[in-house]
Amino acid sequence: MTLNEICHWIDQTALSQWIQVAGWVVPTVQTIHILAIAVVASSALMLDLRLIGVFWANRPLEAVKARFLPLVWWTLLVLLATGIIMIIAEPARSLKNPAFQLKMGLLIAALTVTALFQFLHRRNAAFGDAAGPRAAAVTLAVVSILLWSSIIFAGRWIAYFA
Amino acid sequence: MDIESALAWLQSTWIATAVAENDILFPWIESVHVLAIVLVVGTISIVDLRLLGVASLDISAKRLMRDVIPYTWGAFAVAAITGSLMFSSDATHYAHNRLFQIKLVMLVLAGLNMAVFHLFSERDIERWDAPGATTPVAAKTAAVISLMAWIAVVSLGRGTGFTMH
Numbered sequence: 170m171t172l173n174e175i176c177h178w179i180d181q182t183a184l185s186q187w188i189q190v191a192g193w194v195v196p197t198v199q200t201i202h203i204l205a206i207a208v209v210a211s212s213a214l215m216l217d218l219r220l221i222g223v224f225w226a227n228r229p230l231e232a233v234k235a236r237f238l239p240l241v242w243w244t245l246l247v248l249l250a251t252g253i254i255m256i257i258a259e260p261a262r263s264l265k266n267p268a269f270q271l272k273m274g275l276l277i278a279a280l281t282v283t284a285l286f287q288f289l290h291r292r293n294a295a296f297g298d299a300a301g302p303r304a305a306a307v308t309l310a311v312v313s314i315l316l317w318s319s320i321i322f323a324g325r326w327i328a329y330f331a
Numbered sequence: 332m333d334i335e336s337a338l339a340w341l342q343s344t345w346i347a348t349a350v351a352e353n354d355i356l357f358p359w360i361e362s363v364h365v366l367a368i369v370l371v372v373g374t375i376s377i378v379d380l381r382l383l384g385v386a387s388l389d390i391s392a393k394r395l396m397r398d399v400i401p402y403t404w405g406a407f408a409v410a411a412i413t414g415s416l417m418f419s420s421d422a423t424h425y426a427h428n429r430l431f432q433i434k435l436v437m438l439v440l441a442g443l444n445m446a447v448f449h450l451f452s453e454r455d456i457e458r459w460d461a462p463g464a465t466t467p468v469a470a471k472t473a474a475v476i477s478l479m480a481w482i483a484v485v486s487l488g489r490g491t492g493f494t495m496h
Contacts, residue, residue, distance in 0.1 A: 198492055203365070203370065204369045207485075211373020215399075225398060228390075236387060321369060322362040329358050 172264060179260040188258040195258050202251040206324075208244045212237040212315050213283070220286075220297045230297040234290065241283060268330045272323035279316040282309060315323035338422040347419035357420065364413035368488070370406035372481045374399050382466055383476035392460045392470075421495070430494055433485035441480040448473040 170178075179185055188194045218224035219233045256263045263269045286297075287307050295301035332340075341347060350356050380386040381395050390398075416424050425431050452459075452470040459467050 196489055203369065204482060204486050206373040206396050207369045207376070210366075211377070214370065214373075214402075215377070232389070270454065316342050318366055321366045325362045325365050326358060 173261075176200065176260040176264055179257055182257070185257050185260070190256070195255065197253045198254045198258075198263075202248060202255070203243050205247040205251065206321060209241050209248065210321065212240040212244075213279075213313060213317050216241075217310035217313045220306045222299075222307075228310070230290070231294070234287075238283075262331045263327065266327050266330050268323050268326040272320055272327070275316055275320045275323060277319060282313050282316060285309065286313070334426070335423070338426050341419050342422040345420065346416070347422070350416050351420035356486060357417065357488055360413045360416050364417065367406045367410035367413060368485065371403055371410055372485060374403040374406065375477060375481060378403070379474040381475045384466055384469050384471075392466070393456050400465065424495060425491070428491055428494055430487045430490040434484055434491060437480050437483045441477060444473055444476045444480060 203244070215224060216233055216237045219226070219230060225233055289305070289309075290296045293301060297306045342351070350360060377387065378392075378396055381388070381390070381392050387395055448470065452467060452473060454474050458464065459470070
C-alpha cells in the first residue's frame with residue numbers, strides 16, 4: 170500500500186469524515202497538544218539544565234530526574250493520542266508533509282537521547298554529577314535541548330508545507 | 332491619533348512590513364513564539380503545582396519560585412517580542428480579531444493575578460512556607476487562576492491563527 174493509498178483510506182473512514190465536519194475537534198486537539206508540549210519541553214529542559222549544571226545544581230540529580238522524567242514519558246502518551254487524532258483528521262497534510270516527517274525523525278532521536286540518559290545514569294549513579302563524566306552529560310543535555318526545540322519548530326512548519 | 336490610525340501606522344513601519352512581506356521571517360518568528368510560550372506555560376505550571384501542593388513538595392515554594400521564575404520571565408520576554416513583531420505585521424486585523432482581544436485580556440489577567448500574589452500572599456511567605464504549614468487559600472487561588480489564564484492564552488492564541496484571514 171502506497172502512502173497515498175494509506176492517506177486516502179484514512180481520509181475515507183467514518184471517524185476521519187466526522188472529525189473533518191466537526192470543526193471544533195482539530196483546534197481543540199491542537200491546543201491540548203501544545204499544552205502537552207509545554208509539559209514535556211519544560212520538564213526536559215529543567216532536567217537538561219540540571220545536567221549542564223546551571224539549574225538546581227545543589228540538588229541530587231536523582232531527585233531532579235524523579236521529578237521531571239515521568240512527566241516527559243507520561244505526557245508523551247497525550248502527545249501521541251492527540252497526534253493520532255490529527256493524523257486521522259488530515260492524513261495527507263501530516264503523513265505526506267516533509268516538516269511532519271522531519272519532526273517524527275527528530276522525535277525518535279529525542280526519545281533515544283532521553284532513554285540513553287536513563288540507561289547511562291542507571292549504570293553509573295555519578296553520571297551527571299560533578300564526579301561523573303561531565304562532557305558526556307553536558308553533550309547529551311545540549312543535544313536534547315536542540316532536538317526538542319527543533320521538534321517544536323518542525324511542528325509549526327507543518328502548516329507552511331501543507 | 333486614534334487607535335485605527337495608530338494601528339495603520341504600526342503596520343506601515345519598516346519592521347512590520349518586513350515581517351509581513353518576507354515569506355520565511357513570519358514562520359521563524361512564529362516558531363520562536365511557540366517555543367517561548369511553551370516554556371512560559373511549562374515553567375509557570377511548575378510553580379503553580381507547587382503552590383497547589385501537588386508537586387515539588389520537598390522544596391520550599393519560595394526557593395522554587397526563585398529558581399524557576401527567571402526562566403518564565405526570560406521566555407515571556409521572547410514571547411512578547413515575537414508576539415509584538417507578528418502583531419505589528421498585520422496590526423489592524425489582529426486588533427479586530429475577537430479571539431486575539433480576549434487573549435490580551437487573559438494576559439492582563441495573568442499579570443494582575445501575579446501582581447496580587449506578589450503584593451499579598453508572597454509578603455508573609457516565610458510563615459506559610461514553613462515545613463508542615465499549609466499554603467493559604469489565596470495563594471492556591473492564584474495558582475488556579477494562573478493555570479486557567481495560561482491555558483486560555485494558548486487556546487486563544489491557536490484560535491487566533493485559525494481566524495485570521
